[in-house]
Amino acid sequence: MTMIKTFAAVNMASTGALAGLKLGETPFQLGGNAKLYFPAAIGGAGVITLEGSPDGKTSPSTYTTIRTLNAAQTAGLWVELTDLPAYIRMNVTTAGTGTFTPTLHGVQ
Numbered sequence: 044m045t046m047i048k049t050f051a052a053v054n055m056a057s058t059g060a061l062a063g064l065k066l067g068e069t070p071f072q073l074g075g076n077a078k079l080y081f082p083a084a085i086g087g088a089g090v091i092t093l094e095g096s097p098d099g100k101t102s103p104s105t106y107t108t109i110r111t112l113n114a115a116q117t118a119g120l121w122v123e124l125t126d127l128p129a130y131i132r133m134n135v136t137t138a139g140t141g142t143f144t145p146t147l148h149g150v151q
Contacts, residue, residue: 046070048147050132055089055139063099063106063132070149071127078148079122085114089139095128106132114139 048071051061067073085091090113094106109131112122124131124147133145 046149048149050145050147052142052144053091053133053135054142055086055135056142058135058138060094060101060106060134061132063094063096063101063130064147065099065130066127067129070151071147073127073129075127076150077124077127078150079124080146080148081117081120081122081143082145083141083143084117084120085112086140087114088137089114089135089141090137092134092136093124094132094134096130096132097128099130106130106134111136 048064050064053061071077090111092111093109095109096106098105
């Protein structure tokens with residue numbers, strides 16, 4: 044069982060949704076908790092929305108916003124998430140600067 048899931052690299056220079064990560068198994072069980080680690084804070088005026096979905100469909104999209112994050116909110120590098128969905132993804136809604144690869148860490 045893996046305790047870490049890695050998102051695709053997030054390039055803050057352009058907007059758009061990244062591929063979703065399938066959750067649902069221990070320690071990422073539905074309704075559970077996890078910590079999202081940012082190896083660097085979001086750069087510039089960038090904004091990311093974390094989106095969850097019960098089935099991962101993108102057409103028509105079943106993703107809804109879980110949390111909105113900006114540079115100040117990721118400066119501490121860890122973001123706690125509660126009530127995990129079956130799928131989670133990042134969506135750059137406002138361009139910023141930098142590229143980073145965040146990881147989701149399971150909490151037992």
